[in-house]
Amino acid sequence: MDIVLEVCDTFFFDHLYAKLFPLPPAVAGLVLQHQQQQLQQQLVEKTTTSTFDLLFNSNVSFIPQSPYEYTLIEAPATAYLTTIARTNLARQAVSLFFITWIFGILIYFTFASLSYLLIFDKRTFNHPKYLKNQMRLEIQQTMSSIPLMSLYTVPWFLAELHGYSLLYWNKDDYPSWHLVAQYPLFIAFTDFGIYLIHRGLHHPSLYKSFHKPHHKWIMPTPYASHAFHPIDGYLQSLPYHIFPFIFPLHKISYLILFTFINIWTVLIHDGEYMTNNPVVNGAACHTLHHLYFNYNYGQFTTLWDRIGGSYRRPENSLFDSQAKMDKKTWSKQVNEMERIVQTVEDDDDRQYAGDSDEKKTN
Template sequence: MDVVLEISDAYVFDNVYAKLFPVPEKVTTLLKTNIASLEFLSDLSKNLSLPYIPVKPYEYTVIPAPEAAYLTTVPRTNIFRQSLSLFLLTWFFGIILYYLFASLSYFLIFDKRTMNHPKYLKNQIRMEMQQAMSAMPFMSALTVPWFLLECHGYGKLYWHASDHSKAYLFWQYPLFIAFTDFSIYLIHRGLHHPLVYKHLHKPHHKWIVPTPFASHAFHPVDGYLQSLPYHWFGFIFPLHKLSYLILFSFINIWTILIHDGEYMTSNPLINGAACHTLHHLYFNYNYGQFTTLWDRIGSSYRIPDASLFDHDKKMSKSTWKNQSAEMEKIVKEVEADDDRTYLNENESVEAKKEK
């Protein structure tokens, strides 16, 4: 996130903070008179540029600091400014990724016949969006301390490829998947403990038949807890900064894909949309994020029925009836009372369209 923050400061935040918290006019005149001096700029930049940039700012930063960087009383090194900027960046890009890829999945992949399922909720997509939007600012705020630590060099993120072998540039990806898959399995299964579930994880299980917009519809603490392994990895294992950004984006996209109801693979190792659909239907199975390995080891794996990979059979009323009957038995064990409001099974498809 240090590179993202550096770029954002230069293009956005330097100007914003200079307008909101400007230096006195006399100081502005002095700075503008001397700012062309590289020696003066170098000395001043040491106090403004983030300390993890290990070179002279005016020569090697991602982009040169604009004039506005020196015209604010809240310099780049101010931890409150860094925290606010990181919070806004996390929140903003979280919303962009969510709406962009969830919308693409909804319009291009998601089978709209799913909305005829007897366990599809009234106004479901609207409620999924509302839950996601209400959770994102809190999840972003909780994430800021991790980004601050990463930015200030306390993790093992690195920029220069020569810092580690070329082979590791490849192996860091499967290592990341393996580590986070195991960690999230433990956290996710823990969130299903009766003492925890009703307080934190139940809001995400409101969606028995999820749409892509359910992907980020969490209680904020639930969503934050399941994101922790992504941060832990960079403090335990080396991780290239560009790879970190790629994996951060991939995680968000993957989360959407496993909620889209399109069962693209029946590979027994991959915990894809079919496995995760069963998790939403039957609660106590398929806790994994990427693979089925830990579910198999933990005796929580449920193999998706072959009928789920048939586009017609998986949408048949007989399939839905069987799913609903089993779900109703399990929901009594997990939640006791089912307080969801379902669409009337006899409503027309047109009446079910979200407004």
């Protein structure tokens, strides 16, 4: 997160903190004079180096610049004109909180909306277990949870920022094969961790308090992808944060994987069953989890569900555009779902979109 924080500091937070917590004018003048002298010296000493070399050539070292030990972007003058320096722990925590919160919302709405517009089958609205005002409720749940999930996540980012993780920048620190191997290793590690945590959240002592809010959506839309109880969402994110404290991970790979995780979470809630691959835990597998609760806990693969005896293969009808929306298919799903929900939740307190219509006909 140091890369993201530096970019945000340079283009936003430096100016904000300088405005909110400015140095006394006399001190600010001395600081600016000192910085101008340093800049002139750097212009004399600086050699011509391409951006590509700076980013990817390990033989090129970054010019040490205060307030960071190594930087990718030259800090603006405002970085030095505040009493709350970039190195201030409280400032870092506050900045990381808002970065995580805002970027979480942006990623959520961007990819959930793209999925909704381009992929999601709108006939799902007619399913008997689609909730009244469901998309609005999904978004409300997400918007109320993301700030708290962001807050819980800040300590992990602070620990990374201060060098306690195995995140690295210099690609020559590890063998070249590691740049490729870290991706499947990350997927395998987090898939196992999420399986254990997710299955644990279905234990009766935890389910109703923490995981039930996400299972409110029997037929989810892409906007249900992040609609968790905040503790549920945080717990299921733990493997992602733990990984770089156990295994080396390149900082760029970290950002790529963080983005991929959020996109994948949307894709398994989009209701478009593109693959019936027995290894991949896709949208079809995850739809069965929302319908029948006690199956397909995995995030990326079906491996641990198979080992743990919780795998359920999606029916062939789900991959037929007409059959998956057929009333006979829906009736079969509803009958089984209602039997299971009595066991898992005792009583179904959801308000379905069709409830009012049924009351009118009665």
